[in-house]
Amino acid sequence: MAQRNTWQRERVREALADARGFVSAQSLHATLRDENTGIGLATVYRALAGLAARGDADSLQSPDGEALYRACTSTGHHHHLICRSCGLTVEIEATDVEQWARRTAESHGFRDAEHIVDIFGLCRACAQARDERDAD
Ligand SMILES: [Zn+2]
Ligand SMILES: [Zn+2]
Ligand SMILES: [Zn+2]
Numbered sequence: 001m002a003q004r005n006t007w008q009r010e011r012v013r014e015a016l017a018d019a020r021g022f023v024s025a026q027s028l029h030a031t032l033r034d035e036n037t038g039i040g041l042a043t044v045y046r047a048l049a050g051l052a053a054r055g056d057a058d059s060l061q062s063p064d065g066e067a068l069y070r071a072c073t074s075t076g077h078h079h080h081l082i083c084r085s086c087g088l089t090v091e092i093e094a095t096d097v098e099q100w101a102r103r104t105a106e107s108h109g110f111r112d113a114e115h116i117v118d119i120f121g122l123c124r125a126c127a128q129a130r131d132e133r134d135a136d
Contacts, residue, residue, distance in 0.1 A: 021087030083123035
């Protein structure tokens with residue numbers, strides 16, 4: 001049983017690494033189903049949560065409230081620019097945000113403050129495609 005869980009987790013980790021941006025458990029599960037791996041959705045959820053807990057994956061909530069995951073190339077604290085159309089993700093540093101968050105927390109007497117800041121928008125290619133479609 002433990003053995004089986006290990007290969008399933010590993011397979012989920014690989015599928016996540018192959019994804020180009022943030023993906024939901026459902027879409028990752030759909031990919032694995034297409035490959036006939038027989039890995040269930042609950043297993044995908046558990047594997048992703050485990051990867052995120054160990055810091056092997058980044059997780060965030062989409063504006064729709066859906067949990068999204070990604071195997072990030074950066075370790076340590078960073079932020080994301082995410083295309084809401086194609087999922088393209090850019091990892092960014094945000095020095096201004098770090099300073100603002102620390103100052104704001106301190107001015108209210110908060111210590112050990114953490115923050116989550118991710119920017120959702122349309123990437124250049126998707127914005128261009130939309131403009132061209134609208135022009136027709
Ligand atoms: Zn990241
Ligand atoms: Zn895009
Ligand atoms: Zn930050």
